[in-house]
Each structure stands twice: as structure tokens, then as C-alpha cells.
Amino acid sequence: MSAPAPLRRIVVLDDFGDAARDSADWGGLPVEFLHDHPPEEELARRLADADALILIRERTALTASLIERLPALRLVVTAGMRNRVLDMAACEAQDIAVCGTDSRGSPTVELTWGLILALARMIPAQEALLRAGGWQRGAGLGLEGATLGIAGLGRIGAGVAAIGRAFGMRLLAWSPNMTEATAREAGAELVDKAGLFGRSDIVSLHLGLGPSTRGIVGAAEIGAMPRGALLVNTARGPLVDQGALIAALESGHLGGAAIDTHEPEPMTPDDPIRRAPNTILTPHLGYVTRQNFRLYFEGAVDCLHAWNRGAPLPRPLNDAARQPRGADA
Numbered sequence: 001m002s003a004p005a006p007l008r009r010i011v012v013l014d015d016f017g018d019a020a021r022d023s024a025d026w027g028g029l030p031v032e033f034l035h036d037h038p039p040e041e042e043l044a045r046r047l048a049d050a051d052a053l054i055l056i057r058e059r060t061a062l063t064a065s066l067i068e069r070l071p072a073l074r075l076v077v078t079a080g081m082r083n084r085v086l087d088m089a090a091c092e093a094q095d096i097a098v099c100g101t102d103s104r105g106s107p108t109v110e111l112t113w114g115l116i117l118a119l120a121r122m123i124p125a126q127e128a129l130l131r132a133g134g135w136q137r138g139a140g141l142g143l144e145g146a147t148l149g150i151a152g153l154g155r156i157g158a159g160v161a162a163i164g165r166a167f168g169m170r171l172l173a174w175s176p177n178m179t180e181a182t183a184r185e186a187g188a189e190l191v192d193k194a195g196l197f198g199r200s201d202i203v204s205l206h207l208g209l210g211p212s213t214r215g216i217v218g219a220a221e222i223g224a225m226p227r228g229a230l231l232v233n234t235a236r237g238p239l240v241d242q243g244a245l246i247a248a249l250e251s252g253h254l255g256g257a258a259i260d261t262h263e264p265e266p267m268t269p270d271d272p273i274r275r276a277p278n279t280i281l282t283p284h285l286g287y288v289t290r291q292n293f294r295l296y297f298e299g300a301v302d303c304l305h306a307w308n309r310g311a312p313l314p315r316p317l318n319d320a321a322r323q324p325r326g327a328d329a
Contacts, residue, residue: 023298
């Protein structure tokens with residue numbers, strides 16, 4: 001079998017900070033970088049002749065309706081090994097190969113702790129006060145001896161737990177399917193959902209998003225948190241009922257919230273969370289490090305070159321990517 005025709009137009013989507021260009025050696029590849037986030041209709045027009053797309057995590061949803069309007073598309077590389085907004089069935093139906101890349105979870109752990117510390121010690125508010133000519137106002141929460149509730153003990157949640165132990169915090173853990181052994185391994189006490197929210201000074205969310213977890217933190221859970229407690233979400237925005245969160249912040253029941261993930265993304269200018277008091281908002285920075293971007297884009301380049309050589313594709317995610325190809329078939 002002869003090697004497939006080389007890729008003629010490769011597009012990196014949603015490269016907001018122009019990070020992809022310098023994160024890998026693209027030499028010899030016909031690649032271009034899109035820095036905006038157009039709606040699906042416009043995106044379909046702009047990508048009509050693209051035969052390879054590179055997705056930066058879940059910034060753009062590659063839906064069945066969009067895929068159907070991309071007749072030239074043959075290869076998709078997604079940063080990381082999972083992408084909930086990439087329609088894998090539609091790719092398979094169109095014989096579009098999908099590959100992933102390596103990714104580190106530690107950057108999200110690091111950001112989570114940056115947000116916990118900033119929120120607990122009121123760093124943004126105190127810094128703004130100082131710049132406005134003021135001095136100390138209020139007192140923050142010390143972490144030693146405080147209770148940290150962790151919803152989800154996967155790779156990231158377990159990393160958050162390890163640092164919580166180093167701070168001398170008491171750890172509680174819960175998820176819909178968590179076992180006693182998983183909690184014990186992380187140094188946490190396994191509790192039920194009510195116990196997690198009712199007993200924690202700080203709750204940090206590390207659950208995946210699906211039909212069963214969308215809105216899993218609602219008015220009841222937020223209302224059960226101790227007055228002045230803090231909520232941190234570096235997982236997925238729709239885990240939390242935003243209306244209930246804003247109401248708890250405005251009433252003063254919650255002491256603050258730090259949120260890295262939103263819906264939609266990018267956040268709209270009129271999103272009401274922008275005006276909510278005692279919040280720290282970041283634009284989905286959990287995975288955004290130079291090291292991760294190198295893993296993403298060097299992995300993408302490996303996949304693109306393998307395609308052009310007719311070689312087996314690295315890190316295949318669907319059957320179309322696992323099919324024997326070219327000279328190696």
C-alpha cells in the first residue's frame with residue numbers, strides 16, 4: 001500500500017496566546033494558527049479545505065454537524081488523551097483518524113493551590129486595598145488544622161490532597177464512586193456528599209463532567225457549607241449551579257470562590273460571575289504551562305510527520321487511527 005497523500009493544510013485552533021508556534025518545530029509542515037474563537041458556521045467555512053486539525057484541549061467543540069461540513073478533514077490531534085467535546089463517533093463514521101498527546105496533570109494541581117492560597121489569605125483583595133492607599137483589612141484563613149474537602153481523587157485530586165497533607169490540613173474526600181481504599185491512600189477520610197460540604201472549610205472540585213455530575217453542586221450543597229467557607233473549581237464550570245453560587249456569595253454565606261473553568265469558554269463579557277463579590281476568576285489556566293504546551297505540540301508534530309510518512313500514528317484514540325497505513329500496512 002502506498003503512503004497517503006501528504007497533509008496540505010494543517011490548522012491549530014484557538015491558539016489564543018500564540019503559544020503553539022514556538023512550542024514545537026513545525027518545519028516542513030503547512031501549518032497555520034487561528035487565534036480567535038469563531039462560531040461554528042464561520043469555522044466551517046474557514047476550515048472547509050483543512051485536512052488536519054489540532055485542538056487545544058476542549059476550546060472548540062468538534063461536533064458531528066461541524067465534521068460533516070469539513071469534507072477534506074482526515075486527521076485530528078487533540079491535546080491530551082481525552083476530549084469530551086470531540087465527537088468520536090462522527091470522526092469514526094467519516095474515517096477521520098484521531099490521535100492524542102502526552103499531558104501533565106501537575107499544572108492543574110499547582111493552579112488549584114495558587115487559588116486556594118490566594119482565596120484563603122485574601123491576597124487579591126489585600127493587594128488591591130494596598131494599591132488604593134489602604135492597609136490591612138480583615139484576616140484570612142490559615143491552612144494548618146483547617147479542613148479541606150476534595151470532590152474526586154483522580155490524578156489531580158490526589159495531587160491536591162498530597163499538598164494539603166503537607167500544610168497539615170484535615171482531608172475529607174467524596175465522589176459518587178469513591179472507595180475507602182482510594183480515600184485512605186490519599187490520606188483522607190471518606191465521607192458522603194453531605195459530609196464533604198457540611199464539614200469543610202474549603203471544598204475543591206476535581207470531578208469529570210457528564211450527565212450525572214452536571215450541576216452536582218447546587219443550592220443544597222452550597223447552603224450546607226459552613227458560613228464563610230470557600231469553594232474552588234478547577235475541574236469543569238458546569239459542575240456548579242452558577243446562580244446558587246452567586247446568591248451565596250452575594251449573601252455572604254460563602255466567604256469566596258475561585259473559579260478557573262467556565263461555560264461557555266471563552267466567557268462572555270456579560271457573564272454574571274464577573275460581577276460576583278469575593279471571587280477570583282481565571283481563564284482556564286489549569287493546564288496552561290510552557291511544559292504542557294511543548295508536550296501537546298511536539299506530540300502533534302510527531303503525529304503529523306507519522307501521517308505523512310505512512311507510519312503508525314502515535315497515541316491513536318479511534319479505530320481509524322489504528323488502521324495499518326502506507327508502507328507499514
